[in-house]
Amino acid sequence: MSTSAIVMMLIAMLILWGGLALAIVNIARNQGEEPEIVHRDL
16 A cells, blocks of 8 residues: 555545534434333324
8 A cells, every 4th residue: 555545545544533423422412311101103
């Protein structure tokens, strides 16, 4: 692998794994309470 290919691979991995980490943090931070009664239309 050339140096440019390795750099691009690292950038792509950083974007993907960083996005996953941010999504997990966002979900963990914004967990709201669910209502006791939920009306769902079937």
